[in-house]
Amino acid sequence: xxxxxxAIPVPAxxxxxxxxxxxxxxxxLYDDLHYLTPLKIVNIALVHLQMALKTEYVVGRPYLVMxxxxxxxxxxxxxxxxxxxxxxxxxxxxxxxxxxxxxxEWSRWIYRLxxxxxxxxxLAPDIYRMIEYAHRARVWTCISSNLHAFHPENGDDVALVxxxxxxxxxxxxxxSQETYEIYQPGRKFExxxxxxxxxIETRERMRSKTPRLVMNFVVTRFNEHEVQKFVDLAHSxxxxxxxxxxxxxxxxxxxxxTPAERDDEVNALAAKWLPASDKYIIxxxxxxxxxxxxxxxxxxxxxxxxxxxxxxxxxxxxxxxxGGVALCSTRSASEDMGNxxxxxxxxxxxxxxxxxxxxxxxxxxxxxxPCASCSGLLL
Numbered sequence: 001x002x003x004x005x006x007a008i009p010v011p012a013x014x015x016x017x018x019x020x021x022x023x024x025x026x027x028x029l030y031d032d033l034h035y036l037t038p039l040k041i042v043n044i045a046l047v048h049l050q051m052a053l054k055t056e057y058v059v060g061r062p063y064l065v066m067x068x069x070x071x072x073x074x075x076x077x078x079x080x081x082x083x084x085x086x087x088x089x090x091x092x093x094x095x096x097x098x099x100x101x102x103x104x105e106w107s108r109w110i111y112r113l114x115x116x117x118x119x120x121x122x123l124a125p126d127i128y129r130m131i132e133y134a135h136r137a138r139v140w141t142c143i144s145s146n147l148h149a150f151h152p153e154n155g156d157d158v159a160l161v162x163x164x165x166x167x168x169x170x171x172x173x174x175x176s177q178e179t180y181e182i183y184q185p186g187r188k189f190e191x192x193x194x195x196x197x198x199x200i201e202t203r204e205r206m207r208s209k210t211p212r213l214v215m216n217f218v219v220t221r222f223n224e225h226e227v228q229k230f231v232d233l234a235h236s237x238x239x240x241x242x243x244x245x246x247x248x249x250x251x252x253x254x255x256x257x258t259p260a261e262r263d264d265e266v267n268a269l270a271a272k273w274l275p276a277s278d279k280y281i282i283x284x285x286x287x288x289x290x291x292x293x294x295x296x297x298x299x300x301x302x303x304x305x306x307x308x309x310x311x312x313x314x315x316x317x318x319x320x321x322x323g324g325v326a327l328c329s330t331r332s333a334s335e336d337m338g339n340x341x342x343x344x345x346x347x348x349x350x351x352x353x354x355x356x357x358x359x360x361x362x363x364x365x366x367x368x369x370p371c372a373s374c375s376g377l378l379l
Contacts, residue, residue: 031209032166035111035140043109051314054362056355061109064316066329067102068117069094069124071321075146077171078183079218079246079273082118086252088332089118094321096126102319103134105345112140117318117329122149122156128163135164142167144216147195148187157202165211169242170196173218175226175233182222193237200238213239218246219280220273245280246273250295250379251330259296266295283307284375299373304364308376313358317349327357327370328378335370 040063047060070093077083103113113134121127121143134141147170150156160168172192174180180189196213203211215234219227227243234241248269253262270289274281284307287293310328318326324336325348337357338348348354357371365372 032140035138037108037138039108040111044111047314051311054358056358057350058314058358060314061106061349062315062317063109063111064114065106065110065112066114066117066316066318067094067099067130068119068319068321069099069115069121069127069130071118072123073119073146074123074148075120075184075187077146077173078185079220079249081249081252084249084252086249088252089320089322089324092321093124096129098323099126099130100133102340102345103130103137107134107137107139110134110139112142114142114144116142116144117320119321120145120149122147128159131163131165135166140166142169144169144171146171146184146187147192150195150199152195152198152202157199158206160199160211161203161206161208167214168211169214169216170239171216172230173216173220174223175217175229179223179226183220193233196237196239213237214242215239216242216244218244219275219277220246221275222273224275224277224280243280245282246275247378248273248285253295259294262295267291282377284377284379298379299375300367302375303360303367303372304362306361306374306376310361310371310374310376313354313361313371317345327354330370330378337370 043060044063047058047063050058050060071082071089072091072093073080073082075083081088103110115121115127115130115134122145124130127143131141131143141164143165145168150160170192172180172189173183174189177189181187196215199211200213203209215230215237217223217227217230223230231241231243248266250266250269253265257265266288270285274285274289278286281289284298288295288298312328316328318328318330319340320326320333320336322333323340324333325338325340325345326336330336337354338351340348343351353369356365356369359365360369360372367373
């Protein structure tokens with residue numbers, strides 16, 4: 001599964017400016033207002049107050065939750081850790097009963113649920129059932145998919161609309177076959193575009209407003225010339241374009257190499273994938289590309305002070321298919337906050353490890369603690 005959604009979205013070319021973006025935000029808030037309850041509103045306010053104060057102990061509960069249906073994927077996206085073969089966990093799928101148990105424990109606080117992480121969620125046998133269950137519990141839902149396992153001819157389009165899914169991000173990162181096959185070798189661009197068209201036709205035929213469709217475009221050296229073409233294509237299909245700065249996923253570099261070897265690997269990745277335009281490159285990557293800092297020294301300067309205001313330790317929680325609880329889409333089980341098979345979510349939420357990660361936003365802490373060497377945005 002492509003995890004470049006961790007990167008920061010940049011304004012889509014050809015957008016209607018700040019006024020248009022605010023209009024879209026307000027419209028989406030109005031559309032999703034029915035998912036809020038008095039308890040959720042109070043919880044969200046409490047969480048944000050504690051995030052502003054950078055408290056280590058959080059009384060509120062995470063309201064942005066990610067539960068991974070499966071970490072199995074059917075694509076080989078070239079900038080995705082899964083596509084690159086960085087398997088940090090055993091492959092598997094979350095069972096329905098386990099999902100139900102996890103969801104029910106904190107459903108009263110969850111405002112938004114993302115059912116996707118390291119694999120393609122449409123490969124999970126119970127994915128439509130999971131979406132519908134969350135939808136009926138008044139929780140906003142979204143998934144991200146490459147659409148290779150989506151088959152309208154078998155009724156998947158109807159099943160997806162009927163599930164109540166609110167939003168689906170379609171990972172394309174191209175506006176032509178030429179650039180598409182660079183990122184997803186062996187796949188057909190027009191086949192995916194046709195599936196998007198058919199889903200929209202089905203949604204309109206069923207007189208449904210959802211799922212809203214987002215087409216994601218991670219800008220690289222190979223596709224940066226197609227940004228406007230992609231935006232035009234998304235609008236012509238009735239989708240929202242999402243133009244995203246690239247993540248090189250440097251946290252997945254193979255351990256055990258010398259600092260010089262890691263620097264060589266970083267330089268090779270940057271030279272191959274980072275776009276020529278600085279508009280689409282975040283500051284830490286500029287520093288590495290300009291060789292103003294070495295990779296092994298980069299994270300040390302973020303311990304106690306972040307370059308980006310990441311809200312994850314206060315607002316969110318990630319639950320992997322195997323029960324491992326993480327702050328975000330981190331690397332492996334060794335970075336988990338705990339596991340739902342041995343502790344409750346409430347116990348994990350304010351565990352010493354979780355609190356230490358929050359502390360790193362305000363005070364230096366042990367570098368082995370998740371978040372300690374993070375810039376506030378996964379690199």
